[in-house]
Amino acid sequence: MFPSLLRRYADELIAASVPELCRKVSTYDLHYRDESGRPWPVPFAAYIWKRIDGFIVDYVKREGARDRREGGAP
Numbered sequence: 001m002f003p004s005l006l007r008r009y010a011d012e013l014i015a016a017s018v019p020e021l022c023r024k025v026s027t028y029d030l031h032y033r034d035e036s037g038r039p040w041p042v043p044f045a046a047y048i049w050k051r052i053d054g055f056i057v058d059y060v061k062r063e064g065a066r067d068r069r070e071g072g073a074p
Helices: 003-027 044-069
Strands: none
Touching: 003 044
């Protein structure tokens, strides 16, 4: 990720990520099984990282677009 964007949005990003993190914690399935019914344990860190990583990218894109519309920093 771009360090300058992370510095710019860090506080807001952390605040916005907490509710998303809580939602994902509540849906984590320690006993997940694949389509065939075989156990397929997914480490919690991998499970949460995929969602939080996507959340960060979406958030920075959305805020960057808003800044450009409002004439702020890119």
